[in-house]
Amino acid sequence: xxxxxxxxxxxxxxxxxxxxxxxxxxxxxxxxxxxxxxxxxxxxxxxxxxxxxxxxxxxxxxxxxxxxxxxxxxxxxxxxxxxxxxxxxxxxxxxxxxxxxxxxxxxxxxxxxxxxxxxxxxxxxxxxxxxxxxxxxxxxxxxx
Amino acid sequence: xxxxxxxxxxxxxxxxxxxxxxxxxxxxxxxxxxxxxxxxxxxxxxxxxxxxxxxxxxxxxxxxxxxxxxxxxxxxxxxxxxxxxxxxxxxxxxxxxxxxxxxxxxxxxxxxxxxxxxxxxxxxxxxxxxxxxxxxxxxxxxxx
DNA sequence: CAGTATCCAGCAGGATACTG
DNA sequence: CAGTATCCTGCTGGATACTG
Numbered sequence: 001x002x003x004x005x006x007x008x009x010x011x012x013x014x015x016x017x018x019x020x021x022x023x024x025x026x027x028x029x030x031x032x033x034x035x036x037x038x039x040x041x042x043x044x045x046x047x048x049x050x051x052x053x054x055x056x057x058x059x060x061x062x063x064x065x066x067x068x069x070x071x072x073x074x075x076x077x078x079x080x081x082x083x084x085x086x087x088x089x090x091x092x093x094x095x096x097x098x099x100x101x102x103x104x105x106x107x108x109x110x111x112x113x114x115x116x117x118x119x120x121x122x123x124x125x126x127x128x129x130x131x132x133x134x135x136x137x138x139x140x141x142x143x144x
Numbered sequence: 145x146x147x148x149x150x151x152x153x154x155x156x157x158x159x160x161x162x163x164x165x166x167x168x169x170x171x172x173x174x175x176x177x178x179x180x181x182x183x184x185x186x187x188x189x190x191x192x193x194x195x196x197x198x199x200x201x202x203x204x205x206x207x208x209x210x211x212x213x214x215x216x217x218x219x220x221x222x223x224x225x226x227x228x229x230x231x232x233x234x235x236x237x238x239x240x241x242x243x244x245x246x247x248x249x250x251x252x253x254x255x256x257x258x259x260x261x262x263x264x265x266x267x268x269x270x271x272x273x274x275x276x277x278x279x280x281x282x283x284x285x286x287x288x
Numbered sequence: 289c290a291g292t293a294t295c296c297a298g299c300a301g302g303a304t305a306c307t308g
Numbered sequence: 309c310a311g312t313a314t315c316c317t318g319c320t321g322g323a324t325a326c327t328g
Contacts, residue, residue, distance in 0.1 A: 032269060037193055039268040040261075044188015046301070049181060062310050073302055078311065088278025099309040100308085109274055116267040117184075123260040124183040125176060130253055134232025190321070206290050217322055222291065243289040244328085 042087070043117060047072055047080045052106065055090065056114055059105035089113060186231070187261060191216055191224045196250065199234065200258055203249035233257060 042048055047069070054060060054068045066077055081104060084090035089110035095101040106114075186192055191213070198204060198212045210221050225248060228234035233254035239245040250258075 033194070033197075035272050036265045036268045037188075037190075039264060040184070040188040040193060041190075042188075043264070044181075044184040044186070046181075046185075049184060050177075066310095074311075075303090075313095076301060079301090086279055086282040087275050088282075094310095098308090100311085102310060109271060109278070112271065113267060116264040119263045120183060120187070120260040121180045123257060124180045127253060127256065128179050131231050134253070135230055138230040138232075210290095218291075219293095219323085220321060223321090238290095242328090244291085246290060 042083070043113075045080075047076055048084065049117065051077070051080050051084065052089070052110065052113065052117070055104060055106045055110070059093075059103050062102050062104070065104060084110070186227070187257075189224075191220055192228065193261060195221070195224050195228065196233070196254065196257065196261070199248060199250045199254070203237075203247050206246050206248070209248060228254070 050069050050072070051065070054065055060068065062077070065081075066072060066074065069077070072080075081090060081092070085092050088107055091105050091107050093103040093105070095103070194213050194216070195209070198209055204212065206221070209225075210216060210218065213221065216224075225234060225236070229236050232251055235249050235251050237247040237249070239247070
C-alpha cells in the first residue's frame with residue numbers, strides 16, 4: 001500500500017494538508033519505467049541537485065543551506081527539502097530551542113544517490129563541447 | 145560563440161522562429177553546475193528518456209516511434225525530437241518521397257548517454273522499495 | 289506520413305509579507 | 309531562525325484541427 005494513491009474527483013481540491021508540499025498524486029503505477037522517470041524528474045528539477053551537493057559535505061542548518069545555494073527562494077528551499085525528506089533522502093533534525101535550530105543532512109539513501117548523479121554529471125562535462133557545437137550547427141542551419 | 149545567447153528585452157517575443165521549439169534562451173553561463181543541471185533537466189522531462197530508450201534498439205520512423213511510446217502527443221514527440229536533434233543526440237533523415245519517410249536514430253553522442261542514464265535507472269530500481277517505505281512513513285506521520 | 293498552428297489547463301517557481 | 313500564507317507569471321504539455 002506504499003505511496004497512497006489519492007484520486008481527485010472533479011472539483012476536489014485536497015487543500016486539507018497543512019502546507020505547500022506538492023500533492024502525492026499518483027497514477028496506478030506503470031512499473032519500472034515510471035520509477036526511473038520519477039527519479040530523473042526529481043533530480044532534474046531546478047534545485048534538488050544543488051541541495052544534495054550542498055549537503056554532500058556535511059549537515060547544514062536551514063539558513064546556512066540557503067546562503068550556500070544562494071538565489072534559491074525560501075519557499076523553494078523548504079519545498080525541495082520536504083520532498084527530499086519525504087523520499088527518505090534527507091533527514092531533518094529539530095532542536096527545540098528558541099530560536100529553533102533545524103539541521104539537515106543526507107541519509108545513507110541520499111548519499112547513495114550521489115554516485116549515480118556524478119556519473120551523468122561527468123557525462124555532461126565531457127560532452128559539453130560536442131553538444132555546444134551541435135547546437136551552433138543546428139541554429140546556424142535554420143536561421144539562414 | 146556557441147549557443148547564441150538571446151536576450152529578450154521586455155516586450156520582445158521572439159516568435160520569428162519557424163516553429164514551436166522552445167527558445168534557446170540562456171543565461172551567460174555559470175559554468176559546470178549549469179551544464180550538469182541542463183542535462184538533468186532535459187533528461188528529466190516527461191519524454192526524453194522514453195524516446196532515447198525507444199531509439200536504443202535501432203532507427204525508427206516518426207509514427208513507429210509514436211506507436212512505440214504511446215500516450216505521447218504528436219506535438220510533444222516532435223518537440224522532444226527537435227530538441228534532441230539540436231543537441232546532437234538524435235539524427236533525422238528525410239527521404240524526399242511522397243508520402244515522406246523520416247527516420248530517427250541515435251547519434252554516437254546519443255548512444256553515449258544511454259549508459260549514464262542506465263546507472264540512475266539502476267539506482268531507481270534498486271532503491272524503489274526504500275523510497276516507497278520512506279514515503280509511507282512520512283505520510284502516515286503527518287496525517288495522524 | 290510527418291508534421292504545424294492554436295488554444296488552454298495546471299503546475300513550477302519567484303516575490304513578498306507575516307509568525308511561533 | 310525557520311518557516312507559512314498568498315499572489316502571480318511563465319512554461320510544460322495535452323487536445324484538436326489543419327497541411328504539403
